[in-house]
Amino acid sequence: MAKDAEQAEARAALDRGPILIWGAGAIGGTIGAHLVRARHAVVFVDIVEDHVAAIRDPSRGLALEGPVASFTVTAPAHTPATLQVVFRRVFLCVKTHDTEAACRQLLPHLAPDGYVLSLQNGLCERTIAAVCGADRTMGAFVNFGADWLGPGRILYGNRGAVVVGELDGAATPRVTALHALLRDTFEPDAVLTPNIWGYLWGKLAYSSLLYAQGLAEKGIADTLARPELLPLIRALCGEVMATARAEGVAPLGFNGFDPAAFMPGASEHTARASVAKMVEFNRPNAKTHSGIWRDLWVRRRATPADAQIGAVLPIARAHGIATPALARLIAMIHEAERGTRPMSDDNLTELTRILA
Numbered sequence: 001m002a003k004d005a006e007q008a009e010a011r012a013a014l015d016r017g018p019i020l021i022w023g024a025g026a027i028g029g030t031i032g033a034h035l036v037r038a039r040h041a042v043v044f045v046d047i048v049e050d051h052v053a054a055i056r057d058p059s060r061g062l063a064l065e066g067p068v069a070s071f072t073v074t075a076p077a078h079t080p081a082t083l084q085v086v087f088r089r090v091f092l093c094v095k096t097h098d099t100e101a102a103c104r105q106l107l108p109h110l111a112p113d114g115y116v117l118s119l120q121n122g123l124c125e126r127t128i129a130a131v132c133g134a135d136r137t138m139g140a141f142v143n144f145g146a147d148w149l150g151p152g153r154i155l156y157g158n159r160g161a162v163v164v165g166e167l168d169g170a171a172t173p174r175v176t177a178l179h180a181l182l183r184d185t186f187e188p189d190a191v192l193t194p195n196i197w198g199y200l201w202g203k204l205a206y207s208s209l210l211y212a213q214g215l216a217e218k219g220i221a222d223t224l225a226r227p228e229l230l231p232l233i234r235a236l237c238g239e240v241m242a243t244a245r246a247e248g249v250a251p252l253g254f255n256g257f258d259p260a261a262f263m264p265g266a267s268e269h270t271a272r273a274s275v276a277k278m279v280e281f282n283r284p285n286a287k288t289h290s291g292i293w294r295d296l297w298v299r300r301r302a303t304p305a306d307a308q309i310g311a312v313l314p315i316a317r318a319h320g321i322a323t324p325a326l327a328r329l330i331a332m333i334h335e336a337e338r339g340t341r342p343m344s345d346d347n348l349t350e351l352t353r354i355l356a
Contacts (some may be wrong), residue, residue, distance in 0.1 A: 028093030054152025
């Protein structure tokens with residue numbers, strides 16, 4: 001009994017230890033700043049040296065801006081090459097296509113009984129589990145709006161769903177503690193779920209709409225509100241939902257997105273109702289355009305399209321499900337990345353016409 005008590009105390013001490021935020025951009029910076037403000041020990045890692053320097057500089061710090069929260073914190077920050085400590089809790093917040101490389105870099109800093117929490121978009125938990133081990137992987141889904149504006153500056157534009165869960169749905173002490181941490185420091189309505197895969201597949205469908213907006217001039221709400229795009233919206237979400245169902249996943253909704261409205265056989269009326277709710281959710285947000293749009297037209301860099309929504313294509317193919325809308329959308333994104341397709345609302349009119 002004494003040994004058990006000692007082990008419990010040792011584990012509790014680790015739970016009180018610092019949290020490693022790997023990727024201090026929009027998601028990692030926003031959540032990490034809230035943790036620091038709540039007096040939790042946080043260490044940031046990022047590849048942008050100027051951003052790292054700002055976070056740890058008492059005269060600058062990491063500043064959140066926007067209507068949800070506006071404050072500045074300072075914290076220890078490193079590039080991957082300068083980090084030396086081992087952590088039990090690692091929050092992975094890098095772009096989807098950087099997941100495997102980041103996991104291999106952080107692996108030496110992950111305690112044997114620690115875990116990596118995927119605060120990302122896509123099916124990154126599969127990659128993390130392959131590199132770090134399934135028992136050291138935790139799932140999460142986030143839909144709040146944030147943008148990295150520059151070194152030490154992040155726009156926190158709107159609140160959104162925050163969900164955590166074990167990959168197998170178990171209600172473990174560690175996921176219960178994690179849920180309480182996020183609820184108490186960042187998002188009061190954070191959800192603990194036994195079906196994290198349902199949320200991740202739901203977000204994949206919603207993400208396909210954000211990629212579509214990335215090709216357009218109008219923002220998220222105005223793009224979704226275009227009535228002539230309803231067939232395109234139904235096609236994109238329908239391909240993802242059909243694949244999720246074939247995988248045995250029960251997709252879950254959030255912030256206006258209703259998976260049932262885009263399942264095979266769903267009516268146009270139910271789809272239109274869900275789109276209206278998504279427009280209502282996005283309309284007042286300070287973050288008006290998707291991160292994809294920002295990647296393409298502001299930061300002028302490649303998007304994670306292949307690693308994110310592109311991950312659906314081979315899974316669908318294995319089930320004999322056609323994905324013409326997703327495939328053509330990804331091709332158009334790559335054209336924009338290469339500079340051969342300009343930003344235009346007409347891009348989505350063209351895509352809708354091709355799929356007719």
